[in-house]
Amino acid sequence: MEDVLIVGAGPVGLMLACELGLAGVRPIVLEKRPEPSELPRANGLGGQIVELLDHRGLLERFSEGSPFAGRAPGFPFGSVPLRFAGIEDVPLRLLMIQQPRLERLLAERAVELGAEIRRGCQVLSLTQDAEGVTLDLVDRPHGSGRRVRARYVVGCDGGRSLVRKPAGIGFPGTTDPEVLRLGHFAADVSVFESPQLDGLEPGWNRTPHGRLLLTSLQHGVLIAGVREKGGPPDGPVTPEDFGAAVRRVLGRDLPLGEPVWLSSTVSQARLADRYRAGRVFLAGDAAHLFPAGGSALNVGMTDAANLGWKLAATLLGRAPEGLLDTYESERRPVAERALMQTRAQSALDRLEGEDGAALRELLTEVFAFEQPLRHLAGLLHDSGVRYDAAPAPHTGSGSDPGSGSGRGSGAEAVHPLVGRFAPDLALADGRRLAELMRAGRPVLLDLGCGAVLDDDWIDVVRARADDAPTDALLIRPDGYVAWAGADGLRQAAEEWFKLTASRA
Ligand SMILES: Cc1cc2nc3c(=O)[nH]c(=O)nc-3n(C[C@H](O)[C@H](O)[C@H](O)COP(=O)(O)OP(=O)(O)OC[C@H]3O[C@@H](n4cnc5c(N)ncnc54)[C@H](O)[C@@H]3O)c2cc1C
Incomplete structure (x- = not known):
């Protein structure tokens, strides 16, 4: 077996x-x-997975040759652009791959x-x-x-x-009432200067009959997408079928270049x-x-x-x-x-017509403010997720991300970091917290309180940090804080990791 x-x-x-x-x-x-x-x-990848790859020491390897890796400069939120320029430490991370x-x-x-x-x-x-x-x-x-x-x-x-x-x-769940035809075409990006594009912009373009995407993420490859009402085509998408969809949505042909790959997809929730x-x-x-x-x-x-x-x-x-x-x-x-x-x-x-245009215009105005931008960046990154403070027999209800019900050890006085993805602390010895997580084992990070835990599975690291948020952190292998503070370490370690030999 x-x-x-x-x-x-x-x-x-x-x-x-x-x-x-x-x-x-x-x-x-x-x-x-x-x-x-x-x-x-x-x-590409966007969100906490980028930090997790960093924890595993894989971010550098995965970022090699990437057109972009780092804090997101923006994000197309349902065709309303989020622009993060000027916002410090925007939570959303991206890795184009x-x-x-x-x-x-x-x-x-x-x-x-x-x-x-x-x-x-x-x-x-x-x-x-x-x-x-x-x-x-x-x-x-x-x-x-x-x-x-x-x-x-x-x-x-x-x-x-x-x-x-x-x-x-x-x-x-539900199935989208629209189909998206996607194609990769061998084309120079100078196609964006072609007079036949006639007012079309890189990104999504809206017409009364659907939406058309034109973009390029790789030299020599133009990505085009056509979104319109209806289901997928009966067979595979052919160049003729793709061209016909472009004509239906745009009302004319487009010089897209030689198709390299064509496909269709219908989104589902x-x-x-x-x-x-x-x-x-x-x-x-x-x-x-x-x-x-x-x-x-x-x-x-x-x-x-x-x-x-x-x-x-x-x-x-x-x-x-x-x-x-x-x-x-x-x-x-x-x-x-x-x-x-x-x-x-x-x-x-x-959402089509004047109602849709009004909603997008209003949200474009709202998304010019820092607070809604931060909220959405956090939502897209998953940084609002907060797990319960301890595992408990399954109730079927589940935890509520962002709230954390604080079951288990110390429910009355749970440190705000408990249940959260551990912040990437800069340690005084030059390491970052992410570097302690390479082995995928639980880590007890003692920031100066002399916490003791003798267990063959849990890595104990003693370090100092100028901006230490607490005395010590017990971090799960997936990067979430299981316990933080000075009291209750042994109980938390038992609850999460069933200690074998401990003197906590
Ligand atoms: C056009 C397009 C663009 C996308 N862009 C993005 C993006 O930019 N960012 C993003 O986060 N997501 C994006 N996605 C979604 C992303 O591709 C999927 O969420 C992702 O592939 C899911 O990974 P998965 O491993 O769960 O499933 P899959 O990638 O679907 O892998 C499932 C695997 O299981 C195998 N399998 C299935 N049945 C069996 C069986 N019976 N026995 C053995 N093997 C089996 C399949 O062959 C396949 O290899 C995009 C999707 C599409 C279609």
């Missing part, structure tokens, strides 16, 4: 494989595609950490019992059907997840009604689909970081009761928030 089988080698499955590998568990990733995908889907490169780097890292990626293995069915989960699959490289068993299975198999259905998990059914978990697009851009990989890959250490702790006998259930109670509310803001973006973009 395997420990963990991950279904799907997309960014989320691969991120989970990295996190498990780091914690000493060797997962097997089953991927139906025989080769890595070259589909140009996401152009094409999805095939992201997947390639994550796969390399997962293999370095001991994961096995079995390509050409399509999972066909799933059953579970008290001891484990059984998957039936077609193993194409070996030309055979196979049966594999594991203590836990995680469905990272995308929006049409096969894992979700036999696990009995519903996926309610959906959230799994549970993230866990027994020994089966869901993460990424299998658990949530957002109808506007910018949040899917952030939420999905941080799901993986949340689940990874909890599964590993369970397998290593270090999980207190209820820890695995906190995956859903912590992460589902985060997806609910992302669903709320992406639904709002989608509605703002889609």
Whole structure:
């Protein structure tokens, strides 16, 4: 019996494989595609996942050759531009990286950490019992059907997840009434100066019949998108079909260049009604689909970081009761928030006529002020997320990001950092807090109070910081603060990490 089988080698499955590998568990990733995908889907990551890659020491490697990495200068919020210039320490971080490169780097890292990626293995069915989960699959490289068993299975198999259905998990939500045709064209960016563009701007252009996107993120590649009412075409998008859509929306042809890749997509707003059914978990697009851009990989890959250490702790006998259930109670509310803001973006973009124009004009005025800009940057980054102060038996209600109910240790006097993503403190020895998180283990950062914790899993770091917000911090492997202050360390460490030998 395997420990963990991950279904799907997309960014989320691969991120989970990295996190498990780091914690000493060797997962097997089953991927139906025989080769890595070259589909140009996401152009980048935005949000807390960028900080998490920094925690793992991967940010530099992933940023190599990137057209942009850093604090966001702006963001197209449902076609209303957010402009962050002049705002200090804007919370939203971006890393422009094409999805095939992201997947390639994550796969390399997962293999370095001991994961096995079995390509050409399509999972066909799933059953579970008290001891484990059984998957039936077609193993194409070996030309055979196979049966594999594991203590836990995680469905990272995308929006049409096969894992979700036999696990009995519903996926309610709505489907957009519009279709987006997307194309990459071999074209010089001087196309933007072409007289035939006649008033079209880089970015989204609105007409009475739909919207047209023109942009370029890579030298020699023009990205064009056409959004209009209706469903997807019957077959694959052809150059003729794409050209006809441009004519319908714009009323004329456009010189776009030679098509390199064409596709169509219909956005959906959906959230799994549970993230866990027994020994089966869901993460990424299998658990949530957002109808506007910018949040899917952030939420999905941080799901993986949340689940990874909890599964590993369970397998290593270090999980207190209820820890695995906190995956859903912590992460589902985060997806609910992302669903709320992406639904709002989608509605703002889609609303037509004078009503839509008035709403966008009003919000453009509101978004000129610092406070709403900061709020939205925080929402897009997930910096408002606050988890509960301690794992507790699952109640089904989940935590409320941004509020933190403060269950468990010291509920009466919970430090404001508890449940929050740890701030990247600059330490007096020249290190940053992010650098302490490379190993993916819990960290006790003693900032001068002489905290003592003797446990083989928890790294104890003694350091000074000029702007120390507290005496000591106990940080979970996913970067969230489990405990802060001077009192109650032992109780918090027991609650989160089930101490083996402690003298706290
Ligand atoms: C055009 C476009 C642009 C986008 N831009 C952005 C963006 O800029 N930023 C952003 O954050 N997000 C963006 N997204 C969304 C992003 O691409 C997805 O959220 C992301 O791919 C989800 O990752 P995942 O690992 O959950 O699922 P997927 O990437 O869908 O991976 C699932 C994997 O599971 C495999 N699989 C499925 N079924 C089985 C089975 N039965 N057995 C074995 N393997 C199976 C699939 O082959 C696939 O490799 C974009 C999406 C599109 C379509």
